[in-house]
Amino acid sequence: MxxxxxxxxxxxxxxxxxxxxxxxxxxxxxxxxxxxxxxxxxxxxxxxxxxxxxxxxxxxxxxxxxxxxxxxxxxxxxxxxxxxxLDYDAVRASLVQKLPILKDAAKNAPGIRILAQEPWEALCSFIISQNNNIPRIKGIISRLCETFGKKSGESYTFPSAETLAVLEPDDLQNLRAGFRAGYIIDGARKVASGEIDLEALRNMPIETAREKLMTIRGVGPKVAECTLLYGLHRLEAFPIDTWIKKAMSTLYEGLKPEDFGEYAGIAQQYIFVQMRMASHR
Incomplete structure (x- = not known):
């Protein structure tokens, strides 16, 4: 570089x-x-x-x-x-070589990189994302940061798990997060207490890491997988939402997430964009 x-x-x-x-x-x-x-x-x-x-x-x-x-x-x-x-050109080429069926998907969004976000921020953000749309997710997160974060330039930091762990769900009422408030507090308490050691999840077997995350109230397979991919940079993680579920039952029928290998999370992004683009045609 x-x-x-x-x-x-x-x-x-x-x-x-x-x-x-x-x-x-x-x-x-x-x-x-x-x-x-x-x-x-x-x-x-x-x-x-x-x-x-x-x-x-x-x-x-x-x-x-x-x-x-x-x-x-x-x-x-x-x-x-x-x-x-990470050489994303080489990754994309290796994915297509491994699974030629990915060729079209890999052309759609070659400029996407997987960000290595702060683990707690990713976990909390995807707890908030459940049964939600993007504008509303962004609004809740923005209010969370403005209320409990610290001023940083033109914005606010993401509040730590320790900051939120001492609160009650009712303290989050102004965020308008609904049922997710209890999940946020439970996650914060488990992370702040060390019951869930997010850094330790980087190196343990991915199935064990998934199971650990899903001990948090409201964290199911998709939120766990998003946390692993976007917060812990486990590039073999493969979140499955509505778009990906549809793709796996039609365009990629017969394939399993593990078939995409060590860069499954990057392949998932190509497939997600492929499906989203197809829906707008």
Missing amino acids: EYKITNRGAEIYNLSSFDLAETFDCGQCFRWETLPCDETDNIQKFSAVVRGRYTTVYKHNNIFIIENCTEDELKDIFIDYFDLN
Whole structure:
């Protein structure tokens, strides 16, 4: 990975297979905001709080720029967060070689990368996502951060499990999270107490990790799988929602999640976009 620290921040060069809009809008995260486009240079910027740091990013002339980013921040936060050391072109090629049936799906969204989000934030966000739509999920998360997080730049940090663990479900009434409030508090308490050690889940057998997560009230297979993929960067995880269930029973009939191998989670994103695009035709 070639980069330089300039007065703009961290500039990363020759980074193929990275589309910011595709990555932030594929359902894996809920806090990236699209900023008003600068009419003078027509550059589209995006902002979010990443691991406690308010962050603005954009691409210009195929250079990926993280504004006001130091070299230490690039190495300590953003290389990992944006998965910049993984060659997604090679991953996509290996998936298609392994399963040629993926060829069409892999063409649809080659710019998606799997973000390495903070584990508790991912777990809590996907608890909130249950039986919900994207605008409402984003609204609940935004109110959660504004109410219990700390100010960071133009936004707020995601509140820690420890911060939420001392609350009662009724304390979350203003979030308008409904039945999910009790699930959020139960998850926070289990994580804060160490009953669920999220970092330990990175290295244990994935089936054991799933079972651990599903001891939290309201966490079923899909939320557990999303937490493993998007919060713990277990790229072999394969979340199954309505779109993926339909795909697996039609386009990919006979295949099981484990058939996609170590990069099943990346394949899942290609399939998800394939199904979503087909529904709009």
